[in-house]
Amino acid sequence: MLTQLTLRERHLELGARFAPFAGWEMPLQYEGIVAEHRAVRERVGVFDVSHLARAWVEGPEAAELLRSVTTFDVTSLAAGKAHYSLYCNETGGIEDDVFIYHLPGDRWLVIHNAANADADFERLRAVAGGAASEVTPETVMLAVQGPDAVRLLGSVLGEGFAALEPRDCAELRWQGTSVLVARTGYTGEDGGECIVPAGHAQALWDALIAGGAAPAGLGARDSLRLEAALPLHGNDIDATTHPYEAGLGFAVTLDDGAPFTGREAMVQAKAEPRARRLAHLAARARGVLRAGYELREPGGDCALAVLTSGGHSPSLRIGIGMAYLPTDLAATGTMLEVDVRGRALPVEVVRRPFYRKPKG
């Protein structure tokens, strides 16, 4: 039985086509993946991301408790700031990637991937006990992304939002309720994410749509994050990959000396030369890359790696993908070949991200 979104009727009215995702019935697309992708790159789109699991850890011990289970030194995070972090296991494998919001009054909100929601909450509960609580079903989470997103959120939510800098978070009063907002997202665009009580979700959604946001589904969310080279847990990172080979060293703090799950493995991994790295691949002939396709050296017949993600980039109009490659083959400019159902498609290792938004 799939969990239905609070705003399901609104999505249906807008022509959503649904697909199951991590136990949720989610909008895959409305007008079409490419049109929604372009709307976010050129204007503004709104995603219902209520499937993301949301949990609080509260109290004076909250920062230390979170530090003990995540890789980033959250104790350095000032109130009003949000940061990306990881849950790792003892061998340094990535159990989930998370966003942590530090709100005033020793309140910490953690955003988990839907597929890992239960295990993640158990992890928090194990260290924080009653200081951890889940708020997923009582709230709706909307991501508003694109070059016009900050202006739109400012006009809908007011000055409180307009004052935020990137990666700031805050609790605002809006229409008699409390809305959690952050200048964060998963598209490579500017924008924000809002968590609103379910009873006010429709009003916020309607205001965003009326203000010009295009409804966007999981299809566009995936093509946008892939262009931005943002990893997807379960595809590009998982319990068998460690943060450094995935290019996520920025989410790991070792120099504070504080213990956290997986620290010893990470100290060792950091000191050793990396055997492989997550490489970014751009097709150099027409064709679409898909997760699961095999990579080999040009003309070779031995699989070097399997694409962890792949798709068509609507912005670049080429196939793009990611794969863990032996370090000597992960250098920018290396030419390889992807087996596209029996056809050899040339690909080049490129720098991340695939798409960078124009300055200005």
Added chain:
Amino acid sequence: MDYETPEDLLYTEDHEWLRRETEQADEVTIGITDFAQEQVGDVVYLELPADGTALTAGAPFGEIESAKTVAELFAPVSGELVASNAELEDRPELVNESPYGDGWIVRVRVSDAAELDGLMDAEAYRAQLPED
């Protein structure tokens, strides 16, 4: 949802259409239907065989890739591929924008005209579209 289904075409269960060419009586133009383009979503790439390739009715002859999926194209009739739509190389989205016009996919010289008799007319095709 109402899908366009022009009366002058023949249709297959795989949601392809065929147009008999008036000036070349043994040739047909083939594309995918309005319903099919809607189901497949934004078309981003087509993998098509070279001109002259022999097609066998019912066998896959190419692939159509959309933003979210890849689908096989099945030959609705046997024959020789005489042309594929070169416009689609740069503008695959024509399959979505104009499935019965500029988004045509291949032209085939039919080897056995009797195979055309087994295809559906517009009315029969409409009757087997899922109601939505």
